[in-house]
Amino acid sequence: MARPSTVVRVHRAVLDLVREVGVDGLTMEGLAAAAGTGKQTLYRSWSSPLHVLFDALLASSTADDGRVEVPDSGDLARDLRTLVDGIVDELTEPAGDALMRDVLTRLQVHPELSAELQQRLLGPQTAAIAERFRRAGVVDPEQVTELLLGPLFHRWLLRTGPFTDGWVRSHVELVLRAAG
């Protein structure tokens, strides 16, 4: 439908623009101006500025290798700490931290977008972690994965507390004890 060059220009424009005006400051008119495109061209492919932003973020995150790297050294405790440290680093990266939380929370209102995120990013990542648990002989890998990630997202989304080293260590310890 849309020419590849147009999509690239729009993606670049929305990622630049959102850093200036924030997620709520995005408008189709502003986006069209920034991308040097007509409004009709935007509406041809996207139905709101949030859809544009989501599409751009998804494209960039699958482009620079959205693969999941779950460490597997044989030592489950060590691997989990490494994994959680990596996730925490991503979640607290000053550059994208606020933006990612903004987008993720706003996505929840659009079932089709959160389903796509689930399918293309979160699903594969939790599956990879569950697979690591399974390889370690954990009985209920999916549920233990949820036990590992749930409090992480809870803390991050609801801002109920900081991610200190001590918190990460004892959280992993609790999960390991639950895993048996």
Next chain:
Amino acid sequence: MARPSTVVRVHRAVLDLVREVGVDGLTMEGLAAAAGTGKQTLYRSWSSPLHVLFDALLASSTADDGRVEVPDSGDLARDLRTLVDGIVDELTEPAGDALMRDVLTRLQVHPELSAELQQRLLGPQTAAIAERFRRAGVVDPEQVTELLLGPLFHRWLLRTGPFTDGWVRSHVELVLRAAG
């Protein structure tokens, strides 16, 4: 600042109106019309329709007894299942389910509102649960509470799966094993 009668009328209006038009359909103009009030009166006390809605929900939830009832029969496992069943019932209640998720996710963009929610509702509730764990001799009650609630909210907010009886039972089991 605002007359009590005005606040009551606005609260009633926003709770009625949001069921007709949804959270995104709320506007200050529509709210003023529905409440039979001037726009200036609204702007005197609130800065956006979301602020009005949040205030109304908070008022109604603290009015009809926002107290936390954490069962304490002596049997921790049984009490936890009862507690989680109660929370799940609230989270999946057809009437308020979608509305609460909408409001809660949109709140995250407003740090002052989510801080108020944390302080006036979530904080006391998690504290009460942690206290129950402490009474049962759990070493790290706060973190175990997070282990219990994190996956619940994760599942609810991100819609990653349904709350079946089986899920609740094995989740509580895992948390209990982690608690030692």
Next chain:
DNA sequence: CCTCAAACGAGACGACGCGTCTCGTTTGAG
């Protein structure tokens, strides 16, 4: 009961983004 300032209802106002539309131009596959 009277007074008077604070709070109020009503709505006018210019600004702005919405989503739709037309129109003339560019582009690339056949």
Next chain:
DNA sequence: CTCAAACGAGACGCGTCGTCTCGTTTGAGG
């Protein structure tokens, strides 16, 4: 070279924004 699809530009009517006046209501202190 051709020609339809995609495009850029922007006009259009509409609704909401947040601010602003203006005259009316309200209730506590004299």
